[in-house]
Amino acid sequence: MRDITENILELVRMTSTDLPPDVEASIHQAVENEEPGSAARGALETILKNVELSRKNSTPICQDTGTPIFYVYYPAGWSTRLLRQQIEAAVVQATKKAYLRPNSVDSITGKNSGNNLGGKHFPSIHFEEVEGESLTIELMLKGGGCENVGAQYSLPNGALNAGRDLAGVRKVVLDAVYQAQGQGCAPGILGVAIGGDRGSSYYASKETLYRKLGDTNPDPQLDALEKRLVEEGNQLGIGPMGFGGKTTLLGTKITHLNRLPASFFVSVSYMCWAYRRRKMTIIEDLVKYE
Amino acid sequence: MRSLNMPLSDETVRSLKVGDPVLLNGIMITGRDAAHKWMVDTFIKQSRPPQGDDLEVYEAIKPLLAGGVIYHCGPVVSGLDTRQYKFVAAGPTTSIREEPYQGLVMKHFNVKGVIGKGGMGPKTLAACQDVPGVYLHAIGGAASLIAQTVTRVLGVYKLDFGVPEAMWVIEVEQFPVVVTMDSHGGSLHVSVEAHSRAVLQELLAKP
Numbered sequence: 001m002r003d004i005t006e007n008i009l010e011l012v013r014m015t016s017t018d019l020p021p022d023v024e025a026s027i028h029q030a031v032e033n034e035e036p037g038s039a040a041r042g043a044l045e046t047i048l049k050n051v052e053l054s055r056k057n058s059t060p061i062c063q064d065t066g067t068p069i070f071y072v073y074y075p076a077g078w079s080t081r082l083l084r085q086q087i088e089a090a091v092v093q094a095t096k097k098a099y100l101r102p103n104s105v106d107s108i109t110g111k112n113s114g115n116n117l118g119g120k121h122f123p124s125i126h127f128e129e130v131e132g133e134s135l136t137i138e139l140m141l142k143g144g145g146c147e148n149v150g151a152q153y154s155l156p157n158g159a160l161n162a163g164r165d166l167a168g169v170r171k172v173v174l175d176a177v178y179q180a181q182g183q184g185c186a187p188g189i190l191g192v193a194i195g196g197d198r199g200s201s202y203y204a205s206k207e208t209l210y211r212k213l214g215d216t217n218p219d220p221q222l223d224a225l226e227k228r229l230v231e232e233g234n235q236l237g238i239g240p241m242g243f244g245g246k247t248t249l250l251g252t253k254i255t256h257l258n259r260l261p262a263s264f265f266v267s268v269s270y271m272c273w274a275y276r277r278r279k280m281t282i283i284e285d286l287v288k289y290e
Numbered sequence: 291m292r293s294l295n296m297p298l299s300d301e302t303v304r305s306l307k308v309g310d311p312v313l314l315n316g317i318m319i320t321g322r323d324a325a326h327k328w329m330v331d332t333f334i335k336q337s338r339p340p341q342g343d344d345l346e347v348y349e350a351i352k353p354l355l356a357g358g359v360i361y362h363c364g365p366v367v368s369g370l371d372t373r374q375y376k377f378v379a380a381g382p383t384t385s386i387r388e389e390p391y392q393g394l395v396m397k398h399f400n401v402k403g404v405i406g407k408g409g410m411g412p413k414t415l416a417a418c419q420d421v422p423g424v425y426l427h428a429i430g431g432a433a434s435l436i437a438q439t440v441t442r443v444l445g446v447y448k449l450d451f452g453v454p455e456a457m458w459v460i461e462v463e464q465f466p467v468v469v470t471m472d473s474h475g476g477s478l479h480v481s482v483e484a485h486s487r488a489v490l491q492e493l494l495a496k497p
Contacts, residue, residue: 039309039311039468042311042468043429046429046432046435046466047429047431047432049432049435050429050431050432050433050434050435050436053434053435053438054379054433054434057434059366059378059379059433059434059437060366060378060379060433060434061379061431061433061434062379062381062430062431062433063363063364063365063366063379063380063381063433063437063454064364064381064383065366098366098367098368098378098379100366101364101365101366101379101453101454102452102453102454103454105452110324110451111452112451112452112453112454112455114452114453143431144383144384145383145384145407145408145430148384160494161494167497171494174490174493174494175490175494178486178487178490181408181409181479181482181483181486182407182408182409182430182479182482183384183386183407183408185407185430185431232493235489235493236486236489236490236493237482237485237486237489238482238486239482241407241408241427241429241430242408242409242478242479242482243427243468243470243478243482244478244481244482244485272430272431273431274431
């Protein structure tokens with residue numbers, strides 16, 4: 001099997017130091033909606049300046065380079081054991097080159113491993129065998145500030161008067177946005193999963209964040225709810241950084257999983273504006289980054 | 291925009307109001323989760339005896355914190371091998387995690403300014419009135435931009451906490467912040483939270 005460590009290193013560099021075009025365009029649009037001279041507008045302008053500078057100098061957009069979350073879609077014939085080794089080698093090199101901050105801390109001793117490795121869950125790597133010839137690796141860097149404001153609700157929820165239907169889902173998601181205030185580096189993007197068990201639900205809420213901001217949910221009901229949640233989330237007036245303002249959310253993505261009759265979980269993963277996700281595709285000798 | 295030199299005098303701190311944009315110049319020190327817990331446990335509550343270089347570090351940071359500014363930041367630093375440290379990315383981390391400790395630290399060390407993101411709670415707001423001090427909000431995620439205002443890394447303490455958690459002594463020029471909690475009891479975070487809570491109640495009442 002070929003060695004793609006260098007390609008993975010480039011994927012990490014791009015993810016950490018340059019914002020995807022759909023996200024940057026969305027922030028540009030948001031600037032126009034905020035009052036000239038307001039703290040909200042100032043925050044968004046600073047954010048855009050920072051993105052430009054990071055891209056130019058190949059330095060991390062945010063110092064919290066987060067949990068590296070890899071999804072690997074591989075055709076038959078690739079070894080997941082070797083791919084894991086190459087991903088880990090790339091992560092170690094990326095840390096040495098200061099594309100990543102040493103971010104992996106032993107929860108018992110408090111010791112930082114210094115190289116972003118640690119146990120079998122750091123970095124987080126998911127493998128799935130696919131048909132065809134091309135290998136695709138998607139990477140998301142999810143910072144701790146936004147991860148901390150993620151929330152999971154078990155419906156029905158009496159306090160919010162939220163039942164086991166989409167109306168109930170809407171209520172708990174709005175509550176999650178309110179609870180987060182500016183702590184998750186608003187404006188945020190929500191990944192929402194309905195159903196599953198507690199574990200699969202949270203995973204699915206992150207997976208849905210690999211979708212593009214401007215896309216359409218194939219389920220018209222969920223598509224309508226996604227749009228309504230962005231609109232109503234913005235009515236909360238939390239604004240960029242929690243300074244107050246019109247832009248609290250840049251997007252919402254909803255997915256669903258089958259559930260047990262007894263359980264109805266709604267999981268919300270909050271992604272900060274520094275929505276770092278990239279994709280690499282390898283077909284024979286061709287390597288494409290997007 | 292006002293440009294202020296650190297350390298900050300009481301008069302300067304009292305003149306700052308919620309909403310004021312400020313540029314900071316001079317020397318500050320970083321400190322986040324591990325550092326705050328360490329300061330409180332070892333020197334304020336004294337629930338853990340000083341170990342290793344604790345007392346030396348305490349003596350060294352005291353003059354830096356007196357009238358000084360502490361920055362909630364876990365930077366990306368280059369030159370770790372050669373000790374020619376340079377800040378590569380250095381935005382603020384979420385401050386609310388230090389809420390149990392911050393007021394105690396401000397009072398013990400006479401800290402006049404706290405930089406972070408997301409704002410802090412009632413204990414810190416009370417300390418801002420007592421000390422007096424201010425909470426200064428930096429732009430979360432603007433890490434490359436803020437790193438450019440760090441002109442020199444003067445030293446580092448407690449590197450055994452790990453690079454993000456260590457206490458870095460830095461010199462900054464025109465470091466951009468906004469006052470979001472002042473020494474007169476004002477907090478932007480309290481007003482934004484109250485407004486959003488009222489809107490949430492209206493939205494929850496809709497089908």
